[in-house]
Each structure stands twice: as structure tokens, then as C-alpha cells.
Amino acid sequence: ARRSWMARLSAGLRKTGSGITTVFVGTRIDEALYEELEDALLMADTGVKATTQLLQTLRRKVKEHKAADPAAVKALLADALTELLQPLEKPLVIGAHQPTVIMVAGVNGAGKTTSIGKLTRHLADHGQSVLLAAADTFRAAAREQLGVWATRNTVDIISQQGGDPAAVSFDAVSAGRARGKDVVLVDTAGRLPTQLHLMQELTKIRRVITKAYASAPHEVLLVIDGNTGQNALAQVKAFDEALQLTGLIVTKLDGTAKGGVLAAIAQERPVPVYFIGVGEQVQDLQTFKAREFAEALLG
Ligand code: GDP
Numbered sequence: 001a002r003r004s005w006m007a008r009l010s011a012g013l014r015k016t017g018s019g020i021t022t023v024f025v026g027t028r029i030d031e032a033l034y035e036e037l038e039d040a041l042l043m044a045d046t047g048v049k050a051t052t053q054l055l056q057t058l059r060r061k062v063k064e065h066k067a068a069d070p071a072a073v074k075a076l077l078a079d080a081l082t083e084l085l086q087p088l089e090k091p092l093v094i095g096a097h098q099p100t101v102i103m104v105a106g107v108n109g110a111g112k113t114t115s116i117g118k119l120t121r122h123l124a125d126h127g128q129s130v131l132l133a134a135a136d137t138f139r140a141a142a143r144e145q146l147g148v149w150a151t152r153n154t155v156d157i158i159s160q161q162g163g164d165p166a167a168v169s170f171d172a173v174s175a176g177r178a179r180g181k182d183v184v185l186v187d188t189a190g191r192l193p194t195q196l197h198l199m200q201e202l203t204k205i206r207r208v209i210t211k212a213y214a215s216a217p218h219e220v221l222l223v224i225d226g227n228t229g230q231n232a233l234a235q236v237k238a239f240d241e242a243l244q245l246t247g248l249i250v251t252k253l254d255g256t257a258k259g260g261v262l263a264a265i266a267q268e269r270p271v272p273v274y275f276i277g278v279g280e281q282v283q284d285l286q287t288f289k290a291r292e293f294a295e296a297l298l299g
Helices: 005-023 031-043 048-064 070-088 112-125 140-152 165-178 195-212 230-243 261-268 290-298
Strands: 100-105 130-134 156-158 183-187 219-225 247-251 273-277 285-287
Touching: 005 031, 005 290, 031 048, 031 070, 048 070, 048 261, 070 261, 070 290, 100 112, 100 165, 100 195, 100 230, 112 130, 112 140, 112 183, 112 247, 112 273, 112 285, 130 140, 130 165, 140 156, 156 165, 165 183, 165 195, 195 230, 219 230, 230 261
Parallel strands: 100 183, 100 219, 130 156, 130 183, 219 247, 247 273
Antiparallel strands: 273 285
């Protein structure tokens, strides 16, 4: 039997977060405990700012609650982390527009195509009709992979070999409106010759989507690999500046993820986390819950 997604999440997070759990095995609350905790949080990619904030909050809580032993401190850390992560907990809401147009970006390998497949399935399971747009026209493999997901989920796909990504996006949004679809998911390229090209291309797609449908895109999602730690935070900042992100999908949290990066994101660029990826299968997409995540990270 497959382990529950929570078990896989905490196992994945614990591979790097194990340091955090072991901080609390002693019997004394002293400076050494706080120092070890600081190291463990940094190792889990929580980043300097979020780590500093967490430790400040924790010291205050320990005083307020008169925590008597490390186990009590650990519970208070779970509270502090949950509070920090809470702004990221926000559901993806579909239905205010028909179709809801969702543009999806992410660097190659982040798990973008897989996440679009999972999201398609999730939406279909909730009774939404979906149209896929293969706007990553550069990689034939990306188009084919998206085609496989479309077939598997029996949804329409707009795709054009070597075409202009913006034109494919325009056609897909127009087709989505004409066919009365609930959701149009636009898959974009994850790598071009230069980073500048990529951002220009993505902003062009964004503009052209708005030409096809004035209120769109309604959502701009970035898929990030939870294993890439602080680099994921840099990606969130760069893509947010270029595209005004509305949400994130954080993948591979069942792996050796340095999940602390979500605390860094919450601290420095709180873009909501609509979903987390906890495996390669179609059902391995979960909504993000701050409390669950905090407890999984602390092991
Ligand atoms: P893209 O280049 O961003 O479109 O990335 P892909 O969707 O092709 O995914 C890259 C690799 O990561 C594939 O082998 C996926 O199966 C894998 N992958 C994607 N999401 C997850 C996840 O949540 N957990 C795990 N373990 N693997 C994932």
C-alpha cells in the first residue's frame, strides 16, 4: 500500500529537517538549544530572515507560556511556524470567470508539466471542463508530454508545432471562450536561450492572453521545485516581478525537500501556495495547509 501523502511529506521533509527534530531530544532549554535550532533551520533552507523571526517569536512564546522542557518548546515552534506560513494558505478559487484562465510558468525540471497534469485531473474531479494550451512550442517533448496528460484526462488541447507561443495562447483562450470551458491552462516554456528572453516571452504571452480576454489571465502560477531551497525563493521574486504571480505550486516535497524555503517565501515574498506536489502520480497533488506542513517539517 502506498504511504499516506502526509507520511511521504514528513519523510521527505525530515531528510533535511531531521536536524530540527534532534534539537529537542535533550532535557534543558538553554542557549545551546536555540543555537542548534538556528543551525537546523538554516540547514532546512529557512533563510536568515525567516530564521531570525522564528527564533524571536519562539523566545517570546517560551516566556509567555513558561515552557518547561524542549518538547514544549518544539510545540511552540510548530505554532510559530504555522503563524508564519499561514498567509500562504489560500485556496485556488475557480468560477468567477468563464473560462478562468490560468497561466503556468516554471523553470525546466521544476515539475511544471506534471503539475499541470495533476491540476487538470484535480479540476476535472471537481466537475470543471479544462482546455490545455501547449505554449511551450520550443520543446517538442514538452508538447508531447502535455498531450499524454490531455489524453489521459480526456481534455482538449491546443498545440502547434514550432508556432508562436503567444499565438497559441491567444488561440487557446479564444477557443476556451467559444467552447464554454471552465478553465484554460496555459503551459509556458521553462527555458529559452537567455533568462531575459524567457521573461520577455512570458510577459508577451501574458499581454496577448489579455487581448484575447480582457479580464485574463485570472491566475498566474509558478511551479517551483521544493528541493532547490533558496534558489526557489529567487525564482519566486524574479517571476513575480515579471508576471505578478497569484499562486505557487511547490513540487517534490516527498523527496529530499528543504521545505524550510516556504518559511523564507512567507517572510520575503508571500505568494500563496495553492498546491504541493508529493509524488509523481496524478493524485499526488495536495492543498497546502500551514499547520500540517509545519508539523511535517518538524517531524
Ligand atoms: P518540467 O520540465 O517543469 O515540465 O518538469 P516535469 O513535469 O517534466 O517533471 C520533472 C521530473 O520531476 C519528472 O520526472 C517528474 O515525474 C518529477 N516530479 C514532478 N513533480 C513531482 C513531485 O511532486 N514529486 C516527485 N517525487 N517527483 C515529481
